[in-house]
Amino acid sequence: MPHGTKVALVVGARGVIGGNLVEHLASLGDWEIVGLSRSGGVDTDRVRHIAVDLLDQADTAAKLAHLAGVTHVFYAAYQDRPSWAELVAPNLTMLVNTITTIESVATNLEHVSLMQGYKVYGAHLGPFRTPAREDDARHMPPEFNVSQQDFLEERQHGKNWTWSAIRPSVVCGFALGNPMNLAVLLATYATISKHLGVPLRFPGKPGAWTSLIEMTDAGLLAEATVWAATTPECANQAFNINNGDLFRWQDMWPVIAENFGLETAAPLPLALVDVMAEKESIWDEIVREHDLEPIPYSQLSSWAFGDFVLGWDYDVIADGSKARRMGFHRHVDTRAMFVEILDGLRQRRIIP
Template sequence: METRDNALNKTALVVGANGVIGRNLIEYLEQLPDWNIIGVSRRGGKSTARVRYVAVDLLDEQDSQEKLSSLTEVTHIFYAAYQDRPTWAELVAPNLAMLVNVVNAIEPSAPGLQHISLMQGYKVYGAHLGPFKTPAKETDAYHMPPEFNVDQQQFLERRQIGSRWTWSAIRPSVVCGFALGNPMNLAMVIAMYASISKELGLPLRYPGKPGAYNSLLEMTDAGLLAKATVWAATDERCANQAFNITNGDLFRWNEMWPKIAAYFGLETAPPLQMSLDVVMADKEELWNLMVEKYGLENNSYKDVSSWKFGDFVFSWDYDFFADGTKARRFGFHEFMDTEQMFLDIFEDLRQRKVIP
């Protein structure tokens, strides 16, 4: 494989270190011998022999400069931070500002900077707006703004001109993996919904739009995504390119849902559209009782539930998938069976005593 950096001791700055993407990326980098790792998030984290955490308010330009400009050893920025806002238009300003503040702090002070990796998603294709062209390709036209993913990429494209570093844009589907307190964690939504359904003696009903039960979609395993992200950041063929990263298989909920129910020892019942954000709003007391009853880790109900995100994903009554062949043409050949991914994550949640 052609690599742009054969030297030992590359230093990764993982921005958004506590999210499902950043956390799994750090875990993967820890397995590789030639990386130093710095994790950046608002909350920070507990540093280890391999990972140093820095707490930064990336929306604060001065705080970003003070905390980040001294990190002169950084060779790779892996940007996976995200700020939520009530409306789509409001997402642009904070999410662009955070990336700009990171680059403005690191680029002038890190002479060995080689690459900036930007985490995006299918929102680039308008997947969140309604039925979009499938399979989506990296060459597809942008849609009418506002769209912070596009603004972030265009910022990097402009900034990169004349620079020694390159960029890549990584576009996963829905990312599934372990993380607590994350607003976009579908596997956790399903695990919590199934666990509470079981406790109440209910079958597992698909709660989304009727048409969504039969739509064709795909997922991206967080571990697979971590491997692809590092690959794109270190293989010179990937310089200044965007890549769709997917598990490599397609599924419909009408087939996957009974298999998930079976894992939890549940029957299924016909789908019934309901907002999880509404029907699960009063389940905190029940959850706290379950934590005590089953000897679970004492995680707050807020940290283990992402109901709004579940409602969002389960509302897609249209096909939701992209063409992942560009990454394969460029040399990335890893894949993941999506059914096995779900079962592995549920088993991991049980081992960690997050769910019964």
């Protein structure tokens, strides 16, 4: 491997975060990229994909043993479980298996980037201190994001490599096969609403309609992640990364409705996991009528995830000024972000 070559190992390369990170790294031109996921992917001249079960230590060791050239690990893998407590074991195990293996073979390892989120601050539990700051006090465990960071901090002691922890808000971008994607979920919900001839109603909790929230564009997140991983002054620190603006759903909802040519009506709390569960036949009808890509309905949206995000009847915001003070100044207009993603879904024939 030539001196100075940067080799990125993107863990969770098929998700909305990992997929956009792979695209960004490839666009920079000076990275070799290896993507890890459970299903693998199609190799290109810049990206190699490896299918691996990171919960299996033996499979991880066997599949990653040849990756001696890795210089940067970008960890964005995630395993879902029914409860917060159950998330710790699998998600910590995957990180431990990955780092243990890579550290044993990659002698030029420089940095490990850990993707976290506002769960570090207890955003998933209820009202928390806002805007959250990177140095806020921890909350009562269990919390897998915190356990993962503790592992990295302890593992890094006395080592040449450094770490960073990246904390985005709800991440929006284009990705298929990852149903935990709010933009695609809203697009699916709006498309079905239009097909059924009903107005676009906000289905979340009443308090969520007026609470402050923010988003993180997947492209901006990719840029910030690479910036933190390659800026020496950012070593061994955490960073909140968000678009830089705030909104309330009462103001954003009409923007989304207008994009679909829909009228709005008064919010009406609905359990999406129930009311959208039996809409698969309707979606199949929409796909046939508009000659859309035959993406399985189950892969488009996690309605439980939608209920979760649209159920935040309290402010969910964090202070992103630390990254700006240290040199990352990119920002994204969230209204424009939603419109761009929705237009992109149409260009790809995912929605009509």
